[in-house]
Amino acid sequence: MKRYAWVIGLKDNKIDEYKRLHAEVWPDVLHMIKQCHIQNYSIYMRRLDDGKTYLFSYLEYVGEDFDGDMAHMAADATTQKWWDVCKPCQAPLADRPEDAWWVDMEEVFHLD
Amino acid sequence: MKRYAWVIGLKDNKIDEYKRLHAEVWPDVLHMIKQCHIQNYSIYMRRLDDGKTYLFSYLEYVGEDFDGDMAHMAADATTQKWWDVCKPCQAPLADRPEDAWWVDMEEVFHLD
Numbered sequence: 001m002k003r004y005a006w007v008i009g010l011k012d013n014k015i016d017e018y019k020r021l022h023a024e025v026w027p028d029v030l031h032m033i034k035q036c037h038i039q040n041y042s043i044y045m046r047r048l049d050d051g052k053t054y055l056f057s058y059l060e061y062v063g064e065d066f067d068g069d070m071a072h073m074a075a076d077a078t079t080q081k082w083w084d085v086c087k088p089c090q091a092p093l094a095d096r097p098e099d100a101w102w103v104d105m106e107e108v109f110h111l112d
Numbered sequence: 113m114k115r116y117a118w119v120i121g122l123k124d125n126k127i128d129e130y131k132r133l134h135a136e137v138w139p140d141v142l143h144m145i146k147q148c149h150i151q152n153y154s155i156y157m158r159r160l161d162d163g164k165t166y167l168f169s170y171l172e173y174v175g176e177d178f179d180g181d182m183a184h185m186a187a188d189a190t191t192q193k194w195w196d197v198c199k200p201c202q203a204p205l206a207d208r209p210e211d212a213w214w215v216d217m218e219e220v221f222h223l224d
Contacts, residue, residue: 005156005168022221030223040224042170044117044217049206050162056117056217058154058170094161105156105168109134111142112152 006102009091010053018089028078036073037063118214121203122165130201140190148185149175
């Protein structure tokens with residue numbers, strides 16, 4: 001199992017919409033996430049000292065080919081529609097890699 | 113099981129020290145964490161758009177009395193010494209509750 005933790009900004013005027021969307025994520029989107037071997041997936045939110053709100057996600061990947069599973073998810077039409085409604089809520093970090101939306105955080109500690 | 117996710121700032125000039133400390137956390141501190149029914153505990157780090165670095169922790173509590181376990185941990189002499197070396201590295205959020213160091217993040221999504 002491999003853990004991933006990511007961060008992204010959340011636009012101030014989209015906080016309610018993002019929470020509403022994630023209180024009732026489309027079943028086919030959830031099904032695709034599970035099919036892509038992701039489990040124990042949480043997203044947290046907090047306003048930080050700069051006055052901006054950020055989203056932090058934590059997930060556990062239990063498959064054998066993360067890039068392949070992510071490509072499979074990205075090719076799914078329903079997932080694409082879901083991202084089309086979620087992405088306008090998000091404010092990706094300025095220093096993200098060109099091909100990234102959420103960015104990786106660095107693990108500094110883990111205890112099983 | 114109950115999940116907790118917390119955030120705190122990390123001082124720029126303490127990043128290396130914090131990473132070094134957490135690469136070799138004292139065994140008695142780890143033992144106390146487990147004794148207090150905490151498992152699957154990770155800490156992540158990322159510099160955000162405001163130029164400041166933050167720490168994000170995720171943990172799973174499997175006991176029956178979180179406040180009691182946290183009080184037990186806080187009363188442990190070795191844990192207190194550990195906190196004495198870690199706390200000067202951290203920069204707690206300005207809007208934290210008076211009795212808090214790390215602050216809670218709000219869960220907006222979870223999938224088992």
